[in-house]
Amino acid sequence: MMTCYPIYMETETRTSSAMHAPGAILLISCYELGHRPAGVTRPLRALETAGFAPDAIDIAVEPLDAEKVGRAQFIGISVPMHTALRLGVYLLPRIREINPSVSICMYGLYATLNADYLLSHGVDFCIANTASTVLVELVQSLTKGEPLRKQDIGFHTVKLPPLEVYAQFEDNGETRTVGYTETTHGCKHLCTHCPIPPVYNGKFFVVQPDTVLAEIQEQVAQGATHITFGDPDFLNGPMHGLRILREMHAAYPNLTFDFTTKIEHILKHRKHFPEFAQLGCRFIISAVESLSATVLTILEKHHTRADVETAIDIVHSGGIALRPTWVPFTPWTTLDNYLEIFQFVDTHRLVYHVDPVQYAVRLLIPPGSYLLNRPETKALSLTLDEAAFSYTWTHPDARMDELYKTINALVENDARAGVDTLETFYRIWSLAADMQGSRHTPLGFRSKEGHLPAPRITEAWFC
Numbered sequence: 001m002m003t004c005y006p007i008y009m010e011t012e013t014r015t016s017s018a019m020h021a022p023g024a025i026l027l028i029s030c031y032e033l034g035h036r037p038a039g040v041t042r043p044l045r046a047l048e049t050a051g052f053a054p055d056a057i058d059i060a061v062e063p064l065d066a067e068k069v070g071r072a073q074f075i076g077i078s079v080p081m082h083t084a085l086r087l088g089v090y091l092l093p094r095i096r097e098i099n100p101s102v103s104i105c106m107y108g109l110y111a112t113l114n115a116d117y118l119l120s121h122g123v124d125f126c127i128a129n130t131a132s133t134v135l136v137e138l139v140q141s142l143t144k145g146e147p148l149r150k151q152d153i154g155f156h157t158v159k160l161p162p163l164e165v166y167a168q169f170e171d172n173g174e175t176r177t178v179g180y181t182e183t184t185h186g187c188k189h190l191c192t193h194c195p196i197p198p199v200y201n202g203k204f205f206v207v208q209p210d211t212v213l214a215e216i217q218e219q220v221a222q223g224a225t226h227i228t229f230g231d232p233d234f235l236n237g238p239m240h241g242l243r244i245l246r247e248m249h250a251a252y253p254n255l256t257f258d259f260t261t262k263i264e265h266i267l268k269h270r271k272h273f274p275e276f277a278q279l280g281c282r283f284i285i286s287a288v289e290s291l292s293a294t295v296l297t298i299l300e301k302h303h304t305r306a307d308v309e310t311a312i313d314i315v316h317s318g319g320i321a322l323r324p325t326w327v328p329f330t331p332w333t334t335l336d337n338y339l340e341i342f343q344f345v346d347t348h349r350l351v352y353h354v355d356p357v358q359y360a361v362r363l364l365i366p367p368g369s370y371l372l373n374r375p376e377t378k379a380l381s382l383t384l385d386e387a388a389f390s391y392t393w394t395h396p397d398a399r400m401d402e403l404y405k406t407i408n409a410l411v412e413n414d415a416r417a418g419v420d421t422l423e424t425f426y427r428i429w430s431l432a433a434d435m436q437g438s439r440h441t442p443l444g445f446r447s448k449e450g451h452l453p454a455p456r457i458t459e460a461w462f463c
């Protein structure tokens, strides 16, 4: 559902020519997992098509340009994830200081979930998801006039930083420049911990293949040799995705790619995996989250530990790497459950398939989360920390909160010091095992060669 919350309209009349001037509309991306921000590239295109001449800043890779902020009449801040929202809110006072009268709109998943707070803290408009169409309509309504036709204005080339400054693909010495696109929005599943269901309510929408292929073509022309499909779940519409992959491969046979899909879909669509490999798929990300039946039930993931093992076999036998992601700290995850993840990763030789930050992920419960409807969550005493955009919770076993803090610091320090993933993995495992006693002391301590090599994108953060 696209929602637009106008709470503030300028008293001064904005003329078409003012809002259509180059740079009068400024889009700011805060953070999109290290790739070029689709939350800005698509709205930029939609605004240009509607006759505007927007500009852009990606503060993940460049400074906030005061000149661009100063000449803007309307600023759209893309907040598709929690980290982006926190950065976006951090920017607000600076933007107001430079340009007190500018209209500010936040758009994206987390703008919707936190609209009440944002609208009472200096944001003028909140729009759901990437909402290019709604964004264009909003800007048009602010012009109080008909949009100019394309030929009436001088288009300027919008410059986002080159692809090379974003995260790269890496595999055993091979590096590739990464482009980014999405073939769908939303998701047809309702996993309770996910921020997508409260906004999309079990629906997903396809992006026209021509649009996706044009985005790929544009990024290949700029040097991309690998494409990340950032759909929440690429296999919500498997034939739609396959059609795009086949056309992409026909045009660019050497282009490789990755996508994200749930364990359930890997099992259901197993017959397509040999073709995915043949079309250039190098790895797949799947949100395993936990191996505990209790936790998986509460998160409504609809998979089991045995399903995860089957999925690994399906993906790996096609010559593709499966990179599982985890939410190892939840109010229901025991120390035994936590240790089980390490045993599992070690047994399946997956140490290099998991970024260490994954072992320090703590469940985030944003406003509107479907988790709030679960009886297990209702039994917890949760408090909404509006300024942190999430409910706070503590673990019934105080050791787990202590472990989380220790591991969070360890992961951060090791990442900063460039410690090898294998060493960090065993250090975390040993720490957790020490807390448990000797029952789960890691025995394997495989050498680097004992684990499977894994292609990855050089951006470990996730949320």
Ligand code: SF4
Pocket: 187, 188, 189, 190, 191, 194, 195, 196, 197, 232, 233, 262, 287
């Ligand atoms: S976790 Fe994945 S499958 Fe589940 S609702 Fe979110 S995007 Fe969909």
